[in-house]
Amino acid sequence: MRRELEPWLSGRQIIAVERLAPAGPKYTGLERAPGQRIEGVGRRGKFLIMPLSHGDELIAHLGMTGVISDSRPTGTGGKHVRVVVGLDGDDPRTLYFQDIRRFGRFLVVRAGDYRSLPTLAALGPEPLGDELSAGLFHKALQRSAMPIKAYLLSQRPIAGVGNIYADEALWTARINPRTPSREVSRAKAGALLQALRDVLQASILLQGTTFDDYRTVGGEAGAFASSLKVYGRGGDACLRCGSQLRKTVIGGRGTVYCSNCQRLRRAASRGSS
């Protein structure tokens, strides 16, 4: 989405912003946007960060059902448009932020002031960046006793991993999602990081995963759903061993895994036992 938005938004001036959603913390500061130019389109984890010309940043998060569109959503989609942004340029355009379940955000903050976005303020390193290594990832995982699945979703050890890709990568790396994060071995941490990178790269190439609502800026459905190995397949056969995939709840989120391929290993006891 960032790649799609960059050439479309970069350098454009914001002429007007219309907030259709009720005022609230998810839509603050929008009145400051008109008159500012969009300097670029960046991203940290699942947050889109657009620096503006007067020292602000426009931040967008899609939540579960958010869509950013370059044309007015038609039919039932139209009733969930929360913000409309008028843009000036060689050919004036309009951006529509649509969000059925209202879990998304669309707000303006002072650049770098993420006090209203604590997850962004404490976000882990980018999965596809060079600064993250298997060693550093392993070290990060050792900082928590939470189940590895829940800790991944917290965005702290690594940025941008949501429920779908967490389940997919844990299956690929053959790690039980309930494994206490700090008990994930160095080798498994390396395999998990590689699996996360692979699944994210593959999904980006296919423009993401669409079940129902997700669309690209141009309105296309993402094509990665048919590549999923476990998510949405609870009760079906594991594609590796044929066992029936289990569905459970970890950290309040639906979790699908193979109890045969993803064994919960006994922690190696240290010192007295």
Add this chain to the structure above:
DNA sequence: CGCATTTCCTGGTAGC
């Protein structure tokens, strides 16, 4: 501070 739980929200669907 760490971690578990609850909350927000709507559309789709199961069950009657």
Add this chain to the structure above:
DNA sequence: TGCTACCAGGAAATGC
């Protein structure tokens, strides 16, 4: 057909 109940989940708020 129409009703109720429940499920999906990213991140923040709340509780301990």
